[in-house]
Amino acid sequence: MTTMIGKVTQERYEQLVADGLEQLAVQGRTQLLLGDLALEIEPISQRGGSHAGPGEEPFGVWQTLAQYAEDLDMPLATLLDNRWVASRWPKERRQHRVPYVVHMALAAIADEDVRFAKILDPPWHEKSKTHRWTQDAAKREVGQRG
Incomplete structure (x- = not known):
């Protein structure tokens, strides 16, 4: 008897899991790329430490990144997270x-x-x-x- 998971066979389910993991990998690479782009616009300030926040980096940095996030139609918090993660993972270490x-x-x-x-x-x-x-x-x- 064929094992079913939901409305699909186990074999199909395993393929769907593999496809989903590949899509998450693509999404993750995109998030890191967006972080790289934000880092090019505004590198992370050493003064602000490992995860600089408002008040730790010059206000102009936040204005610039807020404008970039708005132009991309994405939440600023998401862009800032992407930027920070990208700063912690150089491309060759990802x-x-x-x-x-x-x-x-x-x-x-x-x-x-x-x-x-x-x-x-x-x-x-x-x-x-x-x-x-x-x-x-x-x-x-x-x-x-x-």
Whole structure:
């Protein structure tokens, strides 16, 4: 008897999961690219630290990025998150098979050597029986609650 998951066979479900993961990977690369573009317009100020916020960077930076977000018709907060994550993950250190949300969570690791090594060492994922990053695992790694 064919195993069904919802209205599809297990085989089709597994293909849909693979397709969904690929789309999330594309979306993640897009988010990092938007962050790169915002960094080109306004690099992160050293004075502001690792995640500079309003009042920590010159007001003009926020005005410029607010204008850019408006011109892209995207929320400023999303653009700022993309910019910060991109600043923490140089292009050559990004792992394209690791979801953006994992890059975002692990971006909180201050020591870049530790951060870059950590993403290459995913924890055991019981359901898939493989070593892989999930958003929850990454959040636990940096002491956040899922």
